[in-house]
Amino acid sequence: MLSIKNLQVSVEEKPILKGLNLEVKPGEIHAIMGPNGSGKSTLAHVLSGREGYSVDAGSAQYKGLDLLDMAPEIRAREGMFLAFQYPIEIPGVNNTSFLKKALNEIRKHRGEEELDAIDFLSLIKKQMKLVEMKEELLKRPVNQGFSGGEKKRNEILQMAVLNPTLAILDETDSGLDIDALRIVAGGVNKLRSADNSFVVITHYQRLLDYIVPDFVHVLSNGQIIKSGTKELALELEERGYDWLLEEAESKA
Amino acid sequence: MIDKNNKIAQNNDENIAMSDEQQTIQNITDQDYKYGFVTDIEMEEFPKGLDENIVIMISAKKNEPEFMTEWRLKAYRHWRKQKEPKWPKLEYSEVEYEDLYYYAAPKKDGPKSLDEVDPELLKTFDKLGVPLEERELLAGVAVDAVIDSVSVATTFKGKLGELGIIFCPISEAIREHPDLVKKYLGTVVPYTDNFYATLNSAVFSDGSFVYIPPGVRCPMELSSYFRINASKTGQFERTLIVADKGSYVSYLEGCTAPMRDENQLHAAVVELIALDDAEIKYSTVQNWYAGNKEGVGGIFNFVTKRGLCSGKNSKISWTQVETGSAITWKYPSCILKGDNSVGEFYSVALTNNYQQADTGTKMIHQGKNTRSLIISKGISAGKSNNAYRGLVKVNSKSENARNYSQCDSLLIGDQCGAHTYPYLEIENPTAQVEHEATTSKVSEDQIFYLNQRGISTEDAVGMIVSGYAREVFQQLPMEFAVEAQALMSVSLEGSVG
Ligand SMILES: Nc1ncnc2c1ncn2[C@@H]1O[C@H](COP(=O)(O)OP(=O)(O)OP(=O)(O)O)[C@@H](O)[C@H]1O
Numbered sequence: 001m002l003s004i005k006n007l008q009v010s011v012e013e014k015p016i017l018k019g020l021n022l023e024v025k026p027g028e029i030h031a032i033m034g035p036n037g038s039g040k041s042t043l044a045h046v047l048s049g050r051e052g053y054s055v056d057a058g059s060a061q062y063k064g065l066d067l068l069d070m071a072p073e074i075r076a077r078e079g080m081f082l083a084f085q086y087p088i089e090i091p092g093v094n095n096t097s098f099l100k101k102a103l104n105e106i107r108k109h110r111g112e113e114e115l116d117a118i119d120f121l122s123l124i125k126k127q128m129k130l131v132e133m134k135e136e137l138l139k140r141p142v143n144q145g146f147s148g149g150e151k152k153r154n155e156i157l158q159m160a161v162l163n164p165t166l167a168i169l170d171e172t173d174s175g176l177d178i179d180a181l182r183i184v185a186g187g188v189n190k191l192r193s194a195d196n197s198f199v200v201i202t203h204y205q206r207l208l209d210y211i212v213p214d215f216v217h218v219l220s221n222g223q224i225i226k227s228g229t230k231e232l233a234l235e236l237e238e239r240g241y242d243w244l245l246e247e248a249e250s251k252a
Numbered sequence: 253m254i255d256k257n258n259k260i261a262q263n264n265d266e267n268i269a270m271s272d273e274q275q276t277i278q279n280i281t282d283q284d285y286k287y288g289f290v291t292d293i294e295m296e297e298f299p300k301g302l303d304e305n306i307v308i309m310i311s312a313k314k315n316e317p318e319f320m321t322e323w324r325l326k327a328y329r330h331w332r333k334q335k336e337p338k339w340p341k342l343e344y345s346e347v348e349y350e351d352l353y354y355y356a357a358p359k360k361d362g363p364k365s366l367d368e369v370d371p372e373l374l375k376t377f378d379k380l381g382v383p384l385e386e387r388e389l390l391a392g393v394a395v396d397a398v399i400d401s402v403s404v405a406t407t408f409k410g411k412l413g414e415l416g417i418i419f420c421p422i423s424e425a426i427r428e429h430p431d432l433v434k435k436y437l438g439t440v441v442p443y444t445d446n447f448y449a450t451l452n453s454a455v456f457s458d459g460s461f462v463y464i465p466p467g468v469r470c471p472m473e474l475s476s477y478f479r480i481n482a483s484k485t486g487q488f489e490r491t492l493i494v495a496d497k498g499s500y501v502s503y504l505e506g507c508t509a510p511m512r513d514e515n516q517l518h519a520a521v522v523e524l525i526a527l528d529d530a531e532i533k534y535s536t537v538q539n540w541y542a543g544n545k546e547g548v549g550g551i552f553n554f555v556t557k558r559g560l561c562s563g564k565n566s567k568i569s570w571t572q573v574e575t576g577s578a579i580t581w582k583y584p585s586c587i588l589k590g591d592n593s594v595g596e597f598y599s600v601a602l603t604n605n606y607q608q609a610d611t612g613t614k615m616i617h618q619g620k621n622t623r624s625l626i627i628s629k630g631i632s633a634g635k636s637n638n639a640y641r642g643l644v645k646v647n648s649k650s651e652n653a654r655n656y657s658q659c660d661s662l663l664i665g666d667q668c669g670a671h672t673y674p675y676l677e678i679e680n681p682t683a684q685v686e687h688e689a690t691t692s693k694v695s696e697d698q699i700f701y702l703n704q705r706g707i708s709t710e711d712a713v714g715m716i717v718s719g720y721a722r723e724v725f726q727q728l729p730m731e732f733a734v735e736a737q738a739l740m741s742v743s744l745e746g747s748v749g
């Protein structure tokens with residue numbers, strides 16, 4: 001599904017990712033944890049094709065394609081989805097028509113027929129239940145004036161409608177109340193299948209009670225310094241990152 | 253493109269039986285040929301340049317009554333004494349007035365077939381889905397007659413006639429309804445008004461005339477689009493719309509497909525008059541050919557549009573979506589003379605490449621309790637320049653006048669410019685005037701967010717821009733609004749990334 005080898009990325013000459021390796025197989029859920037500023041969002045952005053990053057070395061393959069060579073919209077149409085840490089507001093653009101356009105772009109790319117307004121509406125209504133989102137939010141401009149939690153639910157709704165093969169969730173749990181957390185996690189679990197994969201970036205072990213990962217990685221200073229199973233998250237919760245950082249340093 | 257048949261079907265609540273309708277089409281088609289505004293495409297050449305003889309010939313060619321010839325001549329003599337205005341924000345090479353043809357330009361100047369037309373223009377037609385048979389016409393290829401457009405346009409007439417509504421070419425109105433024309437023509441935009449309006453008054457070729465009788469609500473959107481296609485009203489268009497007491501009309505001008513014309517200078521005049529309790533809604537989607545990417549070959553569009561709310565409780569609203577022309581100079585305005593009258597101006601002006609636009613509005617408050625609203629959304633991309641120039645004037649006798657103006661600018665890229673010049677002239681202390689202005693940029697974050705959902709950069713910019721201009725698009729009739737949004741994307745192509 002996703003194979004990242006020795007990825008080195010810098011922003012304005014400043015190295016941020018410093019040789020990162022990651023293998024994600026179909027059906028797997030990977031959690032990425034790590035201190036603030038360690039490069040988690042940078043990884044998510046580079047994988048989804050955001051401008052402003054320079055890839056200095058390494059490679060990333062997605063479904064056997066050279067990911068870093070593709071335009072961001074093509075990555076999206078190929079089934080890659082990023083739930084943004086800070087979802088963007090687009091004034092005046094209706095949430096529903098935006099999402100319909102997005103879905104139809106993806107369907108066109110796959111050679112499927114575009115959905116008309118009626119079919120789309122029944123799909124979106126169904127998926128809204130999954131994330132228990134207020135219908136009123138569909139009529140509003142994309143994310144505009146949404147509360148922090150509403151924005152995050154809107155991301156998950158989009159994910160549910162677009163049904164990606166690889167979804168990267170960048171701190172989707174931050175800013176969610178306990179109920180919302182459960183709902184969002186429930187959404188992810190419903191979408192989970194043997195064919196699709198998730199990369200879940202989070203600071204909190206709590207989320208991983210709901211979305212049980214196959215692997216947990218710790219990203220620090222642009223590298224994955226430790227990988228393990230869900231028990232690693234529990235250990236981090238208890239002990240923090242310091243012991244790992246020390247361990248990594250002594251190895252270096 | 254507007255689906256013409258559809259539009260008529262939608263607007264016609266009381267269905268006319270199909271056969272009747274076809275009969276009407278047939279009748280009126282025949283009639284129009286009689287009046288010859290289609291066959292005029294084949295017209296003889298007038299010499300270049302302008303003098304009194306040409307003015308007289310134009311008037312004679314149209315079989316105009318004497319008052320019209322006199323009026324044209326007065327305008328011509330006045331024009332001779334005028335100098336072309338210079339506008340600080342517009343730059344263009346001088347128009348050689350003695351080098352223009354003031355009656356239809358000879359056919360041979362235009363492209364002979366679509367093969368000779370700017371391929372970019374043809375691509376745009378593709379994207380907007382312009383039907384093949386209309387492309388030649390829009391691209392300015394000489395065509396003999398366009399029976400389709402004429403027949404569709406004229407389905408209106410039978411239905412409208414029953415209500416006493418007059419909707420016809422102004423040349424026809426001058427002959428058939430001289431009293432109405434004499435009473436209203438030039439009352440809002442006098443022939444002395446400004447350089448371009450004066451020139452227009454002397455030589456105007458054709459345009460639309462609308463009269464709505466007292467108490468009548470016009471049951472469909474009136475559109476000039478069909479007629480312009482058929483008759484090629486050319487560079488000096490003149491429109492006069494009169495809404496008598498208690499009547500209502502919504503009028504659409506233009507079309508979203510870029511129209512090409514060998515006439516570089518366009519100087520149209522539009523006059524609106526709303527009597528007591530009447531309302532006129534005038535919507536324009538204007539997309540004249542803007543020239544190629546280097547700015548060559550575009551149209552100069554100098555338009556005078558003004559509405560007079562002459563009666564109490566009358567209302568005039570202008571909605572315009574401007575994306576075309578190399579140079580646009582236009583200020584649809586309202587004179588709020590009647591007490592409690594209302595003027596509105598909703599505008600989206602988009603400029604790209606080397607386009608220049610200087611647009612805005614004037615709201616002149618004269619009556620008591622008059623209100624005006626200005627929503628202006630400028631969008632600049634490429635190396636273009638977009639200026640908003642607005643005047644709110646409250647006369648000393650205008651008690652309790654109110655105005656709210658909002659002028660927003662959106663920049664795409666960093667080589668374009670946006671300028672806002674709000675002018676206020678308040679002579680009455682009871683006036684309440686509010687002005688808000690913002691400038692924003694299309695952010696990379698927004699584009700990336702949409703990209704990440706599978707939407708191309710071009711579409712993303714189109715969506716963002718349409719969202720920004722939503723308040724104005726909402727004022728447009730439904731099908732026009734949808735087209736206007738498609739137009740945004742097409743017009744902004746290549747401006748990002
Ligand atoms: N455009 C930029 N210009 C300069 N520095 C940047 C830029 N983008 C990211 N950085 C820096 O790169 C580092 C990694 O940032 P990133 O957002 O990837 O961290 P993160 O792991 O997601 O942190 P958090 O947990 O706080 O979300 C930070 O030090 C950040 O300041």
Ligand SMILES: [Mg+2]
Nearest residue numbers: 040041042085
């Ligand atoms: Mg982050």
